[in-house]
Amino acid sequence: MNEPLLDIQNLRVDFHTDGGVVHAVRNVSITLAPGEIRGLVGESGSGKSVTSLSVLGLLGTPRARVEGGAIVFRGENLLDKTEKEMRGIRGSHIGLVSQNALSALDPSFTIGAQLIEVIRLHQKVGKETARKKALESLELVALPDPARRMKAYPHELSGGQRQRVVIAIALACRPELLLADEPTTALDATVQKQILDLLLEINRELGTAILIVTHDFGVVSHVCSQVTVMRHGEVMEAGTTAAVLEEPKHPYTQGLMSAVPKLHLDDATRAVPRSNRRLYEFKQLVSAQGETR
Numbered sequence: 063m064n065e066p067l068l069d070i071q072n073l074r075v076d077f078h079t080d081g082g083v084v085h086a087v088r089n090v091s092i093t094l095a096p097g098e099i100r101g102l103v104g105e106s107g108s109g110k111s112v113t114s115l116s117v118l119g120l121l122g123t124p125r126a127r128v129e130g131g132a133i134v135f136r137g138e139n140l141l142d143k144t145e146k147e148m149r150g151i152r153g154s155h156i157g158l159v160s161q162n163a164l165s166a167l168d169p170s171f172t173i174g175a176q177l178i179e180v181i182r183l184h185q186k187v188g189k190e191t192a193r194k195k196a197l198e199s200l201e202l203v204a205l206p207d208p209a210r211r212m213k214a215y216p217h218e219l220s221g222g223q224r225q226r227v228v229i230a231i232a233l234a235c236r237p238e239l240l241l242a243d244e245p246t247t248a249l250d251a252t253v254q255k256q257i258l259d260l261l262l263e264i265n266r267e268l269g270t271a272i273l274i275v276t277h278d279f280g281v282v283s284h285v286c287s288q289v290t291v292m293r294h295g296e297v298m299e300a301g302t303t304a305a306v307l308e309e310p311k312h313p314y315t316q317g318l319m320s321a322v323p324k325l326h327l328d329d330a331t332r333a334v335p336r337s338n339r340r341l342y343e344f345k346q347l348v349s350a351q352g353e354t355r
């Protein structure tokens with residue numbers, strides 16, 4: 063088997079709060095092969111964001127402490143890296159679409175300026191080359207009329223278009239791995255599906271491995287070949303999406319799945335072999351949602 067691109071091993075993260083120690087992530091292990099799309103799914107507060115932010119060393123508060131484990135990326139433990147070394151990895155090798163990404167765009171700068179800034183931060187290129195790369199990134203995320211949009215401000219774009227820009231920024235330096243934390247949660251169902259399809263397209267075209275963090279099993283079934291289920295800071299189960307959907311080992315996983323509304327079975331569904339049926343239902347559900355709004 064190929065060496066994993068990302069291998070999180072027994073990660074433990076605590077928050078030292080005034081009220082005591084919170085064990086936010088408890089012995090979590092997750093692997094991602096090059097080019098793989100894995101879902102990290104669980105109810106709110108289960109430790110998904112803390113796990114993914116740990117990969118980038120972006121926990122953002124001195125109260126957060128990684129107490130144990132390893133985060134091996136391309137064969138090296140990121141927990142051993144200095145802050146300077148991590149700056150060379152963030153953006154260049156691991157891109158992030160953070161949970162509140164839509165508000166991460168700066169309202170006072172054009173889309174083009176923000177993209178160019180990110181590119182020049184990570185790559186030693188001149189302004190013109192950076193501009194060309196910025197335009198290419200907007201083309202990559204299929205933003206209509208990208209040359210004109212370079213000059214637009216965030217408020218001039220729709221929510222879906224802004225999310226495309228956020229993804230363009232995360233991919234501007236063509237990282238091998240993209241961490242996408244709830245990339246579609248703030249969007250309505252039609253746009254959700256378009257953004258998920260875009261992530262699939264990027265995965266196919268560039269071979270970018272993607273860790274999609276979500277509370278929504280519909281998202282997982284639409285795009286992820288593998289899934290890890292978390293609850294209360296622990297991994298409940300992991301495996302291929304088809305296997306977990308067909309035979310969830312934990313009642314918790316079943317509960318997460320039943321939170322997605324049931325779809326009416328039609329003739330086409332009955333033609334699908336049982337082993338694939340649940341996956342198929344979820345896919346149908348996601349596309350049906352896309353059509354009805």
Ligand code: ADP
Pocket residue numbers: 077079084086104105106107108109110111112113123125
């Ligand atoms: P989610 O699965 O919704 O992304 P998070 O990873 O954001 O959950 O948070 C997991 C848990 O970590 C929370 O339930 C909370 O107990 C703890 N936590 C997260 N951020 C902080 C913080 N800044 N201070 C204290 N505890 C935190």
Ligand code: MG
Pocket residue numbers: 110111112161243
């Ligand atoms: Mg979160």
